[in-house]
Amino acid sequence: MTTFFDQVKEMGLKQAAIAKVDEAAERITAGMNVGDIRSALRGDEPRRPNPRLRPHADSFWFHIRPSFYHTEVTHIYPTFRLGWLSTFMFVWETITGIILMVFYTPSPSAAYSNMWNILSNVPLGQLFRNMHRIGAEVMVLVVALHMLRTFITGSYKKPRQFTWATGMILLVLTLLLSFSGYLLPWDQLAYWALTVFLSGAEAAPAPAAVNSNILLILQGAPSLGAGGLLRWYLFHVLLMPLILGIFFFVHYYKVVLHGFSLPPGREEIGEDTAKRVPRTERTYFMPDIFTSELMWTAVTTLLLVAGALWFWDAPLEHHADPIVTPLHVVAPWYLSWSQGWLKLADKTLVVGFIPLLMVSFIVMPYFEVGKSRRYADRRLGLSVAFLFMAVMFISNWMGSPEYRVEGSPEMEVIQEILPGEGAGTMLAVPYEYLTPGTYSPGQEIPGNPYLTRALEEYQAAMGRHSCTLQGNPELDKCKSEGTGRYSNNSRNTAMLDPISTLTIEEIQPNLSTLTLRFEATGVDLDWTSWRHADSNYEEECRFVNKDC
Amino acid sequence: MQVKVVIGTIAFMLTMIILGFAALREPARLEEFTLAYEGRSIENGARLFQNNCATCHGVNGKAEECYDSAGNVVGCKGLPLNTASLLCGDKPSRMVTLGWEGTKGNFVQNTIAAGRVGTVMPTWSAQFGGPMRDDQVGDVAAFVLNWESDAMCGVEAVVFEWPDSVDDFLADYAGDAANGEGLFLTYACSGCHGDLGTAGSNAVGPWLGEIAVIGGDRIAGTSAAQYVYESILHPNDFIAPDCPNGPCLSPSAMPPNFAERMSANPQDLADILSLLLGE
Numbered sequence: 001m002t003t004f005f006d007q008v009k010e011m012g013l014k015q016a017a018i019a020k021v022d023e024a025a026e027r028i029t030a031g032m033n034v035g036d037i038r039s040a041l042r043g044d045e046p047r048r049p050n051p052r053l054r055p056h057a058d059s060f061w062f063h064i065r066p067s068f069y070h071t072e073v074t075h076i077y078p079t080f081r082l083g084w085l086s087t088f089m090f091v092w093e094t095i096t097g098i099i100l101m102v103f104y105t106p107s108p109s110a111a112y113s114n115m116w117n118i119l120s121n122v123p124l125g126q127l128f129r130n131m132h133r134i135g136a137e138v139m140v141l142v143v144a145l146h147m148l149r150t151f152i153t154g155s156y157k158k159p160r161q162f163t164w165a166t167g168m169i170l171l172v173l174t175l176l177l178s179f180s181g182y183l184l185p186w187d188q189l190a191y192w193a194l195t196v197f198l199s200g201a202e203a204a205p206a207p208a209a210v211n212s213n214i215l216l217i218l219q220g221a222p223s224l225g226a227g228g229l230l231r232w233y234l235f236h237v238l239l240m241p242l243i244l245g246i247f248f249f250v251h252y253y254k255v256v257l258h259g260f261s262l263p264p265g266r267e268e269i270g271e272d273t274a275k276r277v278p279r280t281e282r283t284y285f286m287p288d289i290f291t292s293e294l295m296w297t298a299v300t301t302l303l304l305v306a307g308a309l310w311f312w313d314a315p316l317e318h319h320a321d322p323i324v325t326p327l328h329v330v331a332p333w334y335l336s337w338s339q340g341w342l343k344l345a346d347k348t349l350v351v352g353f354i355p356l357l358m359v360s361f362i363v364m365p366y367f368e369v370g371k372s373r374r375y376a377d378r379r380l381g382l383s384v385a386f387l388f389m390a391v392m393f394i395s396n397w398m399g400s401p402e403y404r405v406e407g408s409p410e411m412e413v414i415q416e417i418l419p420g421e422g423a424g425t426m427l428a429v430p431y432e433y434l435t436p437g438t439y440s441p442g443q444e445i446p447g448n449p450y451l452t453r454a455l456e457e458y459q460a461a462m463g464r465h466s467c468t469l470q471g472n473p474e475l476d477k478c479k480s481e482g483t484g485r486y487s488n489n490s491r492n493t494a495m496l497d498p499i500s501t502l503t504i505e506e507i508q509p510n511l512s513t514l515t516l517r518f519e520a521t522g523v524d525l526d527w528t529s530w531r532h533a534d535s536n537y538e539e540e541c542r543f544v545n546k547d548c
Numbered sequence: 549m550q551v552k553v554v555i556g557t558i559a560f561m562l563t564m565i566i567l568g569f570a571a572l573r574e575p576a577r578l579e580e581f582t583l584a585y586e587g588r589s590i591e592n593g594a595r596l597f598q599n600n601c602a603t604c605h606g607v608n609g610k611a612e613e614c615y616d617s618a619g620n621v622v623g624c625k626g627l628p629l630n631t632a633s634l635l636c637g638d639k640p641s642r643m644v645t646l647g648w649e650g651t652k653g654n655f656v657q658n659t660i661a662a663g664r665v666g667t668v669m670p671t672w673s674a675q676f677g678g679p680m681r682d683d684q685v686g687d688v689a690a691f692v693l694n695w696e697s698d699a700m701c702g703v704e705a706v707v708f709e710w711p712d713s714v715d716d717f718l719a720d721y722a723g724d725a726a727n728g729e730g731l732f733l734t735y736a737c738s739g740c741h742g743d744l745g746t747a748g749s750n751a752v753g754p755w756l757g758e759i760a761v762i763g764g765d766r767i768a769g770t771s772a773a774q775y776v777y778e779s780i781l782h783p784n785d786f787i788a789p790d791c792p793n794g795p796c797l798s799p800s801a802m803p804p805n806f807a808e809r810m811s812a813n814p815q816d817l818a819d820i821l822s823l824l825l826g827e
């Protein structure tokens with residue numbers, strides 16, 4: 001082996017350097033030199049022997065990828081890139097998650113202030129937190145859609161039953177990962193969502209000895225505390241990703257082994273030709289698939305970054321407090337269906353049914369053995385699938401706060417405009433516009449569009465929960481003086497004849513109280529929130545997912 | 549494939565531009581969030597104060613307006629917190645009086661966390677067996693400190709030179725017992741000493757209904773007027789023997805800062821004296 005020095009002597013500096021770069025490129029790509037890369041990018045025919053196949057033999061990351069695909073499966077249909085996207089989201093979550101881990105301590109005394117530290121002291125901390133959180137939700141969505149597509153194209157059928165089974169396990173792990181992360185900020189939202197869910201585990205249809213210990217196993221103590229947080233943290237950053245990683249490789253190994261299933265119409269019924277790809281129908285990984293994946297990586301990253309920066313903000317409520325139960329405990333949307341079921345059926349029944357459902361999904365391909373993957377031959381199967389989806393959507397809606405037993409009307413008004421958690425309409429009014437005084441719903445404040453808007457919302461909320469203002473003869477009086485009464489009885493939970501006012505009072509430099517006063521038959525309530533000039537609730541409201 | 553390379557490159561560049569934009573905005577954003585964190589801490593503190601402290605320190609922290617849990621007016625048992633002697637300057641006079649080293653924030657936070665031994669000021673931090681988490685103690689402390697204002701601290705504190713002898717003092721200020729009755733309530737004397745007309749209504753300190761008579765026997769050679777005068781200005785100089793819950797403790801549970809608080813209105817003390825001594 002000649003040294004670089006010898007080469008320089010032999011061919012001169014320039015030639016020697018070029019040779020060196022070539023050699024380096026060949027090592028890094030495990031087989032392609034600079035010329036090969038350029039020719040691949042130009043789209044030329046490869047030379048013989050084909051250097052573009054060498055990485056698949058020599059490098060780890062490429063050897064787990066197939067060297068060519070059937071051209072039919074490289075279009076958007078039939079995969080919609082959803083399996084690839086699931087993988088991408090997992091990598092995305094891992095990277096953003098590791099960065100957040102650096103600033104997080106799994107302890108009840110530190111976790112919550114860590115979140116504020118990430119927001120207020122870590123450069124780009126808010127962005128990373130939002131990227132991780134939006135990523136978690138997108139991943140659930142993408143994995144579910146991927147499952148849907150493999151069902152619709154009948155890709156779960158022989159020989160891919162086991163691919164489907166491992167996929168189901170991946171779905172469950174994805175849900176658990178997303179949900180276990182939910183607890184970590186240790187705010188009210190997190191604490192109560194988890195408390196409610198864990199209490200479900202206690203109702204599992206199992207021997208009493210199991211039930212009485214299950215909470216102990218899941219949270220280390222009779223109630224959620226330091227031990228529980230540590231456990232769920234370890235689930236979230238260690239156990240689940242590890243298991244998910246293992247199952248991912250099994251899943252993907254099976255996918256490559258059997259080849260991507262062709263669009264159903266492309267094959268004879270009962271045949272699986274995915275692995276028999278005629279030369280003319282091959283699309284080589286290098287460079288076509290690879291370029292395409294790089295493009296999708298760039299595009300998805302762009303969308304997620306923009307989403308996390310402008311459109312979607314991760315919530316952070318008050319510090320977790322076991323003594324203060326929030327008005328509405330909300331499950332994340334992807335588990336909302338189970339809350340819906342809890343409203344319909346007995347807890348034990350529901351908690352027992354869910355694992356049963358999971359198992360039946362896992363084994364489904366071993367029982368549903370119809371030969372044809374074609375849509376026309378699977379009318380029944382597809383109908384059942386869509387019926388199931390409809391049931392899930394309805395259950396999800398039933399589990400959401402939209403569908404619930406209404407609280408007392410004055411509490412509903414409060415929840416709509418001055419809630420105990422989150423910004424809400426009133427707190428989102430910039431501080432300098434919170435002029436001290438007493439206001440009535442719907443009052444117009446000249447030169448103060450923010451407060452005027454908030455009072456409009458106030459009036460609307462009062463209208464929803466006390467009366468329809470239309471046709472109320474005292475409406476004008478009510479607007480101008482705040483003394484008029486709303487009178488209506490359009491619903492039986494409505495306030496009868498209420499008077500309500502908002503009082504703003506500055507009680508300290510830069511600190512005001514906002515007090516909603518309700519007087520009605522059987523109601524006499526003052527509800528106070530505090531608002532500091534610097535609290536910056538406005539900032540939250542610039543995101544699309546915040547309701548204010 | 550060329551199209552894909554172009555799209556990918558554009559997307560990558562846009563991402564970089566967006567990240568650059570975010571990075572530029574970052575210092576200002578961090579500043580905003582730091583302030584927001586403090587602001588919300590004060591808000592939380594306000595709620596905690598209202599629920600836990602206002603019964604003794606008054607709804608506006610001036611130890612003037614106190615309610616029990618049922619909403620009835622009661623005498624305030626605590627010191628005023630919304631006051632210059634606790635909040636103004638780096639070393640407010642309360643810290644000096646109590647010989648506390650360190651910062652003002654520390655002083656307030658630690659007092660809340662640990663309470664004050666020998667007084668009714670409770671321990672709040674869960675570390676010492678109280679009901680609050682540390683972040684909550686931090687929140688109320690932030691709220692108490694937020695009462696500091698230019699309006700309050702801008703004015704020079706009035707320092708009144710209290711004469712040694714009560715007679716010299718009363719020579720300049722003639723007392724008005726009727727006005728003293730109101731002051732006995734607003735200075736929260738009644739919170740500890742109860743109602744002057746009802747023996748046994750006292751909760752913390754001795755009943756004062758007969759102090760005009762027995763005050764003269766406390767210290768040999770000291771008149772009742774002189775004794776009451778000194779008891780109010782310097783509670784620790786002499787500890788009364790009997791409090792409702794056994795012997796009175798030393799240091800006295802009676803706030804030591806009436807001399808300071810009445811500096812602006814010495815007339816108040818004359819009125820209270822007149823009430824207690826029945827002149």
Ligand code: HEM
Binds near residue numbers: 084167169248251
């Ligand atoms: C973390 C979750 C998952 C990851 C990362 C993942 C990844 C992948 C990838 C990369 C493919 C290649 C084909 C394509 O892109 O569509 C694939 C195929 C497949 N996946 Fe998944 N998957 C996941 C979850 C699931 C779930 C929940 C199911 C169904 C229950 C499932 C069932 C299948 C099946 C049947 C195939 C074969 C499709 C075919 O050959 O056409 N996977 N998966």
